Amino acid sequence: MTTSPTHFDTAARDWDQRPTSLQLAAVPGRLLARLPLQASDHVLDFGAGTGLLSTAIAPQVAQVTALDMSAAMLQVLDEKGFANITTRQQDIFAGLPEQYHAIVSCMAMHHIADTAALLRAFAAALHSGGRIALVDLVQEDGSFHGDKAANVDKGVQHFGFEPGALQALAEQAGLMDIGFNEILRVQQRNGRAYPLFLMTGRKP
Numbered sequence: 001m002t003t004s005p006t007h008f009d010t011a012a013r014d015w016d017q018r019p020t021s022l023q024l025a026a027v028p029g030r031l032l033a034r035l036p037l038q039a040s041d042h043v044l045d046f047g048a049g050t051g052l053l054s055t056a057i058a059p060q061v062a063q064v065t066a067l068d069m070s071a072a073m074l075q076v077l078d079e080k081g082f083a084n085i086t087t088r089q090q091d092i093f094a095g096l097p098e099q100y101h102a103i104v105s106c107m108a109m110h111h112i113a114d115t116a117a118l119l120r121a122f123a124a125a126l127h128s129g130g131r132i133a134l135v136d137l138v139q140e141d142g143s144f145h146g147d148k149a150a151n152v153d154k155g156v157q158h159f160g161f162e163p164g165a166l167q168a169l170a171e172q173a174g175l176m177d178i179g180f181n182e183i184l185r186v187q188q189r190n191g192r193a194y195p196l197f198l199m200t201g202r203k204p
């Protein structure tokens, strides 16, 4: 059975040149400043896309698993030629066979309807003491991705997140020391600037 290409399959080739991606290039350095990593670590990048986070993290750790549903996005990442990045094309809920020292993500959580289940999956896949560093939109009015049709086309499930609600879900999933920082404001063509948070935390 063949499946129809998603928005991300179609956008993959030009992804890194989008105005939003050019602004998001500031995220990895700021995230790494708040995520303690060791050279022996194995990191999972959820919704890795073309590797915004994976390619910045790979030089600092032993292994990065870049997980994404879109084969075309991962193809662009594979072509970047990082020996210690393993791309894995699957749905996040299809099961994670390994344990990770950290799970990172940029702008992927808002595509997942069941945030509580996502955070439970992250907690289950972390080693004891493992960390999360998750970047996404602060709650907005649905205008970040364009109009209503654009939100449907792009598979948007949440118009950002309210930090307090997200913290409660993370704690229910068994994570602790949850913290939020504003990591970037993304300027959109409508003239507005949308804040993104970095949510950090760890598994006991």
Ligand SMILES: C[S@@+](CC[C@H](N)C(=O)[O-])C[C@H]1O[C@@H](n2cnc3c(N)ncnc32)[C@H](O)[C@@H]1O
Pocket: 008, 021, 024, 046, 047, 048, 049, 050, 051, 052, 053, 067, 068, 069, 070, 073, 090, 091, 092, 093, 105, 106, 107, 108, 111, 112
């Ligand atoms: C907005 S893109 C972000 C890509 C990259 N992290 C970046 O910041 O440039 C969201 C990514 O999440 C992936 N994605 C969405 N739902 C997913 C799921 N259920 N399982 C795995 N990947 C998913 C999409 O294919 C897409 O590549």
